[in-house]
Structures are given as C-alpha cells and as structure tokens.
Amino acid sequence: MIRPDWHIVEEWIAPRSRVLDLGCGDGSLMTHLIDRRQVSAVGLELDDDQVAACIEAGLNVIQEDLDSGIGDWFAPMSFDFVIVSQTIQAMRHPERLLADMLRIAREGIVTFPNMGYWRNRVQLGLLGHMPFNRALPNPWYNTPNIHLCTLTDFEALCDELGLEILDRAVVDSARRESALLRTFPNWFGEHAIYRIKRRVTGLK
C-alpha cells in the first residue's frame, strides 16, 4: 500500500541520490524509492521486527534509537536527502533531529500529521477531546505521538533553526487535491510534507 505522502516524496527525490530514511519502519518507502528513483538508501530503525523486515527485504538498515542522536553515525553531507516520514512527532527532541539531519544531508524531507487539520480542531475545540482519528489513531494515554504540531508551528521551528523551506505540500489520506487544500493548508491538510535545507547565511 502506498502511503499518501509517498508520491510527493518520490517527486522531490532526484534519481540516483543517496538517501537516508530515519525511522524507516519495514523499509517500504526505501524499496519504493529504489524502484522508482534508483536511489541508494540506508534506513535507521529501532524496532526489532522492523529491522528484521528491512534485512529480509535486502535493504541496508542500522538499528538505532533516533532519540539517542544520529550525528555520530554519519559524516557531514554524506547524503543527498534525509527523510523523516511520520516520525518526527514521536521524537523526544524533534528540534535536535532537524538540526542533525541537515548536517548530514543537503536536503531534508519531513512528513507529519497536521495537528491543525480541521477534524483535529473540531475534536479538541468543539467536542473537547484529544484528536482521535485516521491520522492520529491512538488514545492520548498510549500514543507514540508526543510532539504534535501544526504547519504554523513547524514553520516557526524551521525559522528558529535557520532552515529554509523549499517546498510544502499537504494531502488528506485519500490523496485528494482541492482548492480548499491549497488555500487553507493548515485547515485541510491532514498530512504535511516539507522539503527543507539549511539557510545560506550571508558570509562576507
């Protein structure tokens, strides 16, 4: 099954790039990118079952806890793209990861569930309970998603970290495109997908 954000990620990745997938799960996205973009890919993953699944799929995977830092593993600029797909909201320190990932790669691609999506707002603002739906399928007391944010929040963090947003796309789970989605992304985007890099500082 293709996840809603994958086709956009695929479009942004140049053929034959070196790609690092942080929190790569069973490696399906890496396989997808290897098939479609002939990339060379490495994944990082903590879960035993997922690591084994990657190895069984013939993928390169490093078993590691993303929260313990990735800076040690990779030399600066050793990748063209680092992807963090649906993972950043589960990290203890998303801001450290964002800074680290753009030290080891030219560009980063980040996807996450948008807390500002109208359904989440209705559930919290009108119904008065934590969002619980397709994109956020866990109850508040037992969820890996400890750092949810909206598009606005994410963009503010990028700005603070000196990161430049190169591209932004939003989708809903059905991958529908609509005028609403384009005009009010922070209301109607269920998932956000960003392409970011380090801002070039004006050295004189």
Added chain:
Amino acid sequence: MVIASSHSVGVVQPQTALFTAPLVLDCGRSLPRYALVYETYGQLNEAGTNAVLICHALSGDHHAAGFNAETERKPGWWDSAIGPGKPIDTNRFFVVCLNNLGGCKGSTGPLSIDPTTDKPYGPDFPIVTVRDWVNAQYRLMRYLNLSRWAAVIGGSLGGMQVLQWSISYPDAIAHAVVIAAAPKLSAQNIAFNEVARQAIITDPEFHGGRYAEAGTLPRRGLMLARMLGHITYLSDDAMRAKFGRELRSGQVNYGFDVEFQVESYLRYQGTSFVDRFDANTYLLMTKALDYFDPAHDCGDDLITALAPARADFLVVSFTSDWRFAPMRSREIVRALLAAGKQVSYAEIESNHGHDAFLMTIPYYHRVLAGYLANIDLTLEPQAGIL
C-alpha cells in the same frame, strides 16, 4: 547413538589439506609446509557460487556443526546456526570451517612436528596473526577450487577474520558477516588476555612451553585462563540467572572448597578445557587477538583501512556483551558507512553476554537468516583472481 534431527548436518568427517608452498607470516618467519584440517557441510553448486566460510573464535575449531561420530553427544560449536533450514542453511550453502594455523585440533600448530628439528614446535611455533590466518584460509579456498566466498561469517575473533578478509581479499568475499567483534582490542581486553597468559606461563608445569618434553601439562594455568575467559564471556545478569548465590550443599561451610554453584561451574569449565586444549595454542590465540588492528597501518584510521573492501556487510552485536560491547561494533559500522560501504547493523537484546553469538536467539537468527537468504547466488564467481 544420537538421533540426528532433520535440522542437523548429521555425521561429518574432518578432512586435511596439505600445503607445501611456504607461508610468510607477519612476524617475519615462515612456515615451510603446513596442514589445515577442515569440515564441509552442504553441497557446492555447479557454478561454485554458494561457498560460505566460517571463521572460529579463540577456542573454536573446524568442527562447527554435526557430529564426528554417531556416538558423539555434543554437536559442533555452532550447530545452533548451521544446518538444513537453519540460518546458515546447508540446503543452500556449501559451508567450510577450518581449524586455524597454530591450533591444536589437527591444523599445524605447537603440537605439530617442526620439519627443521623433527620435534614438536611447542613454544617455538611462530606467532600468527589474524592476517596470517586469512592468508592461509585464502590458500584453502584455492585448494577447494573456489574463487570467491558468497559470505565469510564469524563471531568474536572470528568476526575479526571476516573484517580482515574484506580488506585483504576484497574480490574473494561477496558478503561479510561480522558478529560480536571489535576493530581492535581495548586495553581492558588485552589486560584480561595478559592475566590468562600469565596464569599459564607461571604454572610450574609450563616449563617454558616444553611441558610435553617434560611429560606434564600446565593444567592449573590453563584452567585459570579458561575460568577467567568464561567470566568475560558471560554477563553479570546471565551469571545471576544461571547461578545466583546458590550453594551446592545448601549451606556455607566456611572453607575454600567449592561452595557456590558458580565456582563449581567455573572449575568444571576450566578442568574440562585442559583435556581438550593446548596451552601453547591458547597463548598464540590470545596474541592474535591482541595484535589485530587493521587500522594501525593506515594511520590508525579505520575508514582508510576498510576502503579497499568490496563486500556488503552485516554487523551484529549483543546488548549484554561487555567483552566486545555494542559500542565496538558501532565503531565498525560507522567506519563502513563513512567508507561508503553497504552495511546493515542489528543490536540484539540478550542477557547472555559475549556467548550470545552462539545461542539460538529468535531475533538474532531471523536477522542472520534474512540476510543470508538475500545473497544472490546467480552471480558468476569473479574471474581472473587466480
């Protein structure tokens, strides 16, 4: 008689390969001729693309799987992983395991006759290094008419041989499986080896290594060395789980006899080892460990040392292994990544300490099996490396 299960390679006979071309060693000396004893499991395919080499650790030998006799009770040292349907699947691979040079299980070593003196080498057997072993293993590969290993696999000191293979013969190894290893020993590792050596050397029955001529054995020294080794192979947790503070007779006797179960275990391990292992070989093996440091000749830069490698790598470590802790495997993985190699790394949760690499741990075996199953055997063996 042992009832061979369908997952056992069954009864196997060791074979011997004789080499008459001198082998120049790192220490500057050379062996004019030597023998390597080995076992094989499974069938070599027609294209010759499915050969796998197993490298043994400190006290291992060529008998990695199956039984040497129908009456044998214990199978080879890595029978948990080698056999039909096991991770190193003998239905798919032709598996070779040898006793390294300097060994005491049939390959030329301190117990062998020195052709220049017609007496056993004893302590005069040259110091051998991991690189020397790999050079000898390469000759065995040629002797077996193989041009390339689909994989070279080893744990601990065996993993060091795998690393050396990838550096010394990059075209002759397609996949490198490095388990519970380190890129070089730490000062603490060397310290443990030194205590083990001193235990042997200072045994009054050692006679400068010429104990055979004196008609004796440094039993106490070798036993102590093995007891010490065993402590470092197990984790604190594993020892607690296995023995706790359990007393053999149920009460303390206020003396120095064996009282705690752990003492009994260590003494048993020590004394049984003396009957099957040679003290001079033990000394040689610990030195090979100490000297292993492929980065040394490359300005202490492991990345440069691994640059020639062309193999794909699987690196595995175990969480409770403090002899070669996960940190040491991570050093290897980081260097491989920085050198641009294809590498996967799995860190196996286990409380068995260093010994875990010999155990049947489901996740560990799943990773090993999964990795090996992906090895492409349709590739033509590399030509032109004769």
